[in-house]
Structures are given as structure tokens and as C-alpha cells.
Amino acid sequence: MRVQKSSKAQLVEAIMLFGSDGVAVEMLYPEFEAILDNMVNMPQYADEQVRAAYVLISPRLLVRSIVFFYLDFDEEGAVEPGWNLDLRHLAEKAGAGPDLGAGPIRLACRSQCAVPWYQMHLWDPELSPGKNHVNMVRDAVKQNNLRLVMDIEEDLVVTPGRLQVAQEDSWQNQEQVQEVLHKAQEREKEQRHQAAQLIKQQRLRIHTLEAQHTETLAKLRQQYELALAQRDRSEKQLMQQLGQYREQNDTLKLHLSEQSEKLREIRKDVQVRIQELNEREQQQVGLLRTQYENELQARIETLTAQHQEHLQAREDELATKHECLQQAVFEQERLQRTVKDLTAQTGEKILQRLNVAGINFVALHPGVGHINIPLSEIDVYLQNPICYAAKQCLVTEEHYREWLKHYESAACDALIETTDTLCCLPLERKSHPSQFVAGISNKCSRHRKLVKPVSSQE
Numbered sequence: 001m002r003v004q005k006s007s008k009a010q011l012v013e014a015i016m017l018f019g020s021d022g023v024a025v026e027m028l029y030p031e032f033e034a035i036l037d038n039m040v041n042m043p044q045y046a047d048e049q050v051r052a053a054y055v056l057i058s059p060r061l062l063v064r065s066i067v068f069f070y071l072d073f074d075e076e077g078a079v080e081p082g083w084n085l086d087l088r089h090l091a092e093k094a095g096a097g098p099d100l101g102a103g104p105i106r107l108a109c110r111s112q113c114a115v116p117w118y119q120m121h122l123w124d125p126e127l128s129p130g131k132n133h134v135n136m137v138r139d140a141v142k143q144n145n146l147r148l149v150m151d152i153e154e155d156l157v158v159t160p161g162r163l164q165v166a167q168e169d170s171w172q173n174q175e176q177v178q179e180v181l182h183k184a185q186e187r188e189k190e191q192r193h194q195a196a197q198l199i200k201q202q203r204l205r206i207h208t209l210e211a212q213h214t215e216t217l218a219k220l221r222q223q224y225e226l227a228l229a230q231r232d233r234s235e236k237q238l239m240q241q242l243g244q245y246r247e248q249n250d251t252l253k254l255h256l257s258e259q260s261e262k263l264r265e266i267r268k269d270v271q272v273r274i275q276e277l278n279e280r281e282q283q284q285v286g287l288l289r290t291q292y293e294n295e296l297q298a299r300i301e302t303l304t305a306q307h308q309e310h311l312q313a314r315e316d317e318l319a320t321k322h323e324c325l326q327q328a329v330f331e332q333e334r335l336q337r338t339v340k341d342l343t344a345q346t347g348e349k350i351l352q353r354l355n356v357a358g359i360n361f362v363a364l365h366p367g368v369g370h371i372n373i374p375l376s377e378i379d380v381y382l383q384n385p386i387c388y389a390a391k392q393c394l395v396t397e398e399h400y401r402e403w404l405k406h407y408e409s410a411a412c413d414a415l416i417e418t419t420d421t422l423c424c425l426p427l428e429r430k431s432h433p434s435q436f437v438a439g440i441s442n443k444c445s446r447h448r449k450l451v452k453p454v455s456s457q458e
Contacts, residue, residue, distance in 0.1 A: 011056045011064060012148055013088075016140060017071070018051040018133065023140040036079055043077035051123055053133070054087040057141050061150060062102035065091040066137055068109045069122050085121055090114065100138045107134075149191060351375055365389035366407050367400070367433045393433045403436040414447035423447060 013029035025042075027035075034040045049072050056065035067090045072080040093114035097107025108114065110122040125133035144150075352375075361373040363381065368389055373381050381388045390400035405413075407430070412423035425444040430436040440448055 010059050012059075012146075014055045014057055014141075014146060016053045016055060016137060017045075018053070018136070022136045026140060026145050028146060036083070038078050041077040042073065045073045046077040047075045048073055053137055054091060055137055055141065056091055056106075057148065058102060059148075059150060060102070061141055061144055061148065063100045063105055063138055063141055064102060065094060065106040066097065066108070066134065067091050067094065067122070068125050068133070085118060086115075090118060098134055100134070149187070351378065363389075365392075366404060367431075368392045390433070395433045399436070399438065400433050402438050402442070403430065403433040406430060406436060406442045412444040412447060413442050414444070 015027050015029060015032040016023045017025040031040070035042065049070055052069055052071045054065075054067040054069065055063060058064055067087050069085055069087065069090075072083055074080055090108045090113070091106060094106035094108035095112045095114070097105040097112075099105070108122065110119055110124045113119040113122055127134065355375045361375070361378060361381075363371045363373055363385065365371060365385070371389065371392055373388075377388075384397075386400060386404075387397045390397045393400060395403070406427075410427045410429040412425040412427060414423045415421075416423055423444060423446075427442070427444065430441050435441070
């Protein structure tokens with residue numbers, strides 16, 4: 001029976017970055033450490049937050065642990081300086097996950113995190129059939145894009161409990177066992193050699209980056225010294241300009257004081273002249289005012305005399321027209337009385353003849369229908385037909401007029417204050433004035449509550 005190696009020593013650490021279609025970038029953990037140390041940048045992920053996974057892979061290319069975490073990049077494609085996540089500790093403390101061929105894996109994500117303060121830096125994978133991030137990791141490991149060396153002898157290792165002893169003639173001899181052990185040692189030596197080569201390459205890259213950094217620092221120091229010298233020269237020029245400006249300022253102050261003294265003298269002279277002009281102006285204004293008042297008084301007297309003459313002529317003309325108008329009024333009244341007497345005599349004769357002939361006078365009004373009007377009530381009817389029809393309906397004239405308005409248009413006549421228009425909501429038509437109630441029959445249910453009902457008797 002072969003002694004089984006430690007599984008922890010055989011696991012390979014890898015980092016996978018996800019894109020929109022699945023796993024986009026795969027790298028070993030040493031390469032990821034180089035990115036964390038800002039030795040290598042990834043410009044394609046500049047100023048982005050990328051979903052990533054830390055994967056532990058067995059020699060048989062089977063997934064043993066997965067940690068789904070976020071990786072933040074700055075504007076230059078380097079990892080944010082504040083990013084600090086212990087992925088190995090999370091993988092060791094992770095809970096059970098799905099079986100990907102080597103038993104249940106250890107899975108750490110946002111909803112299954114053993115360290116609470118790391119939870120905000122993790123994300124939950126999708127497990128739908130069409131887009132399963134766990135299966136994406138499994139398939140990427142099987143494709144072996146990282147070129148991992150598979151341990152084919154891993155299948156030959158068995159535990160003592162599962163060991164079955166064959167017949168003596170089928171036992172392996174000691175030479176075959178030694179050959180297998182020798183191959184395993186050679187494979188382990190080759191892996192150590194590859195790891196040493198990778199470390200040498202990384203050290204060389206570190207030295208190169210340090211040299212570049214030193215050169216860049218020297219250039220920056222030189223640029224700083226040049227900028228400092230330029231600033232000193234600019235400061236000297238500014239000091240010289242400041243001295244010139246001060247001299248100019250002193251000269252301007254002296255000139256300004258001289259100009260102020262001249263201006264003060266000019267102001268005094270102007271004030272004296274203004275005072276003289278004001279006195280002259282007051283004298284001229286007094287003379288003009290006296291002259292204007294005299295002319296105005298003379299013009300007023302002339303216009304008053306002319307107006308009185310016109311007024312007297314107008315009064316005489318109005319008196320004459322008033323006498324003519326009185327005569328015309330007297331003549332009109334006489335003619336109206338004559339025409340009225342003649343009309344009354346003729347109308348009464350005609351009405352008497354119609355009455356003797358048995359002809360009745362009938363009028364049609366809404367609400368009362370046909371009304372037979374006696375000869376003695378013809379004048380009363382003609383003076384106010386609406387009032388006559390209201391009396392026939394046993395209601396007041398005002399009530400009859402309101403009902404008639406409702407009868408002609410059975411709609412709500414309430415005024416809407418917001419739009420200043422009538423409601424005009426259709427209502428039930430009241431066929432007789434006695435059925436009509438003002439404030440109720442002519443209002444809809446909404447405006448009826450706002451109006452106090454008024455009876456027809458009122």
C-alpha cells in the first residue's frame with residue numbers, strides 16, 4: 001500500500017475573473033499576488049468592480065473550494081490600495097457546497113460567510129441551469145487553461161479500509177514499486193523546478209519595476225527642481241514688478257493730490273457761478289410769472305365774455321324749442337286719446353259680435369293646457385298672459401316662471417364657482433307647476449344639498 005500525500009500540499013490556488021459570458025480571465029495565485037502588489041495592471045478593468053473567484057484545485061483537476069469575492073480596480077487598472085481580503089482563511093472556514101466530483105466542496109459567498117466583516121466584499125453565485133457560476137468554474141478547471149500538471153497516480157492511492165488483497169501470483173514486485181516512487185519523486189522535483197523558475201521571473205520583474213520606479217522618481221525630482229527654479233525666477237520678476245508698481249503708485253498719489261486741489265478750486269468757482277445764476281433765474285422767473293398772470297387774467301376775461309354771449313344765445317334757442325315741444329306733446333296726447341277711443345269702440349263691438357256668435361277665446365299654456373277666456377277677462381289676459389296662466393295653475397307668477405324655465409330645459413341650473421359655468425346635469429321634468437319645488441326640482445343631487453328648499457307658497 002502506497003503512503004498518501006497531504007491533500008493540502010497538492011492543492012493548486014487559482015483566481016478566475018468573470019465577464020458577461022462566463023470566466024474571462026484565469027491566473028495562478030502568484031500572478032494574482034503580483035497584481036495585488038501593483039506590479040501588473042489590468043487596463044481592461046479600469047475603474048470597475050469585477051466579480052472574481054478564489055479556487056482550490058486538486059491534482060485530478062477537481063474543485064475543492066471556491067470563494068466568490070469582488071475585486072475593485074482604480075482608473076489605471078490597478079487593484080484599489082484598500083483591498084484586503086484573506087481568501088485562504090475564508091476557504092478554510094467555508095461551509096459545505098455542491099458536489100463537483102470530489103465530494104461536497106467548501107463554498108464561501110455573501111449568504112454563506114464565516115467572517116461577518118467580509119460579507120460585504122462577497123457575492124452570491126447564480127445557480128440557474130442556464131447560468132451556473134459554480135459549473136462555470138468546474139468547466140474552466142476541466143479545460144485546464146492554466147496548464148496544470150495532473151497527478152495520474154492520485155487514482156492509485158487507496159485507504160487501508162478499501163484495500164483488497166489479490167492472489168500471490170498477481171502481487172507487484174519490489175522493482176515496480178520503486179519505479180513508481182522514482183517517477184513520483186521526479187515529478188515532484190520538476191514541479192519544484194517550475195516553481196523556482198516562476199519565482200526567479202517574478203524577482204526579475206520586481207527588480208525591473210524597482211529600476212523603472214527609481215528612474216521615474218529621478219525624473220520627477222528633476223522636474224520638481226526645474227519647477228522650483230522657475231518659481232524662484234517668477235517670484236523675482238513679480239518682486240521687480242511690485243517695486244515698479246509701488247513707484248507708479250506714489251507718482252499717481254502725488255498727481256492725484258494735485259488734481260484734487262485743482263478740483264476743489266474749480267468746485268468753489270462753480271458754486272459761486274451757480275449761486276449767481278440762481279439769483280438771476282429767480283429774478284427772471286418772477287418777471288415771467290407776473291407777465292404770465294396778467295396775460296392769463298386778460299384772456300380769462302375775454303373768454304368769459306364770449307362764453308356768456310354764447311350761453312345767452314343758447315338759452316334763447318332752448319326756450320323757443322321748449323315751447324314748440326310742449327305744443328307737440330299736447331297735440332300727441334290729444335291724438336292718442338282719439339285713437340284709443342276709436343280703437344276701444346271698434347274692439348268692443350267686434351268682441352261683442354264674436355261673443356253673440358258663440359265664439360270662445362282659448363289660449364294654450366304649458367302646465368294648464370287650453371284656457372277658455374271669458375269676454376270680461378280679455379283685457380286682464382292681454383295685460384299679463386303669464387300671470388293669468390299662473391292663477392289658473394293656483395301658483396304665483398314667479399313660481400310659474402321658474403317652473404316654465406325648468407319645463408323648457410330640465411337641467412341643473414346651479415353655478416359652478418370654480419369654472420363659472422352652469423352644471424347642466426339632466427333632471428326629471430315636472431309636468432305641472434304644482435309638482436315643481438324651487439331649489440330641489442331644478443337642482444341635481446350634488447347641488448340640492450347646498451340650497452334651502454323654498455315652497456311654492458312662499
